[in-house]
Amino acid sequence: MTQTTQLSTDRLLLRPWRDSDLAPWAAMNADPEVREHLGEVMTREQSEASVRKFQEEFAARGYGWWAVEVRDSGRFIGFAGLDDTDEEMSFTGVEIGWRLTRSAWGHGFATEAALACLDFGFDRLGLDEILATTIERNVRSQAVMRRIGMTYDPADDFVDPTAPEGPLQAGVLYRIRRDAARSRPPHA
Template sequence: MTTELITSRLRLRQWRDSDRPAWAALNADPEVREFFPDLRTPEQSDASLDHFRSEIDSRGWGWWAVELQATSELLGMAGLDPVDEELPFTGVEIGWRLAREHWGHGYATEAARAVITYAFEVLELPEVLAIAAVGNKRSHAVMRRLGMTELETFTDPTQPPHLAESVVFSIKNL
């Protein structure tokens, strides 16, 4: 069963085919992709949407589409995923990515709070991690607003050299 998370303003839900144009535009924006290796083509964005949808279908959670309830507009994504096997630690990470026009409204923090609640209350995870490039100060600020603690700086082998220096944050299920 696919889970939806609802907040006062947002719905985190399964992806729809109608999300494809907005998701592709978000992934083609150089500011949104500043801390990712490259921009994404529409085909690459479609492939990621299909992958996210498949993971949510198979386990009930993952990278959810985030929509504004008032308008049903796709804002981006937020969710959980197991940490990449190549990283020097294990666990489940939280993440988010919003279209630039939706930055600065508290949506990332609101969505992430719902995700953390789900991770702790439903999945009963002992801890949730967040990973970001050292230079990604906007994401670091969200992590701190969520009550996450900075653990360490490390070299992420999955990223190109100019993005490899990364920080991992943690929040524990108390």
């Protein structure tokens, strides 16, 4: 795919990455509170490399991680999107995710962006199921997963082999099937 799709909600624009996103993205990834459930903070070089990888994967697959901005102000607030599960995991599929700067927490932006990503995954990609993962103690992300209609089964709990040894390895898996997504009210 040569052009990255944009998604628009009432308040957000999920769009291709821009050079102007690099500084706020790097600052976000250097924030220990943002990285609390993800591992070590990232250097600017690591953040820039992650954006290049996001762009390459999106170009190759037609989906991935969008930069998220607030439509009214144009302010970059993080990312949201869909990604293939890591090969090392004990399950396969496409998972949804998000990461927002602290100033964007508590405003419903993660839920709004996630609903747009679900619609894209089911309507445009034709997926039958979308997954979401996080660690056990990340209750904020689990709340978003429940708000967007995902369900949790303790039998799906897993140990993340890609995470450093310790509490970041204890993972939970949420799921939503296309038919369940159709039964929820539209986000827009």
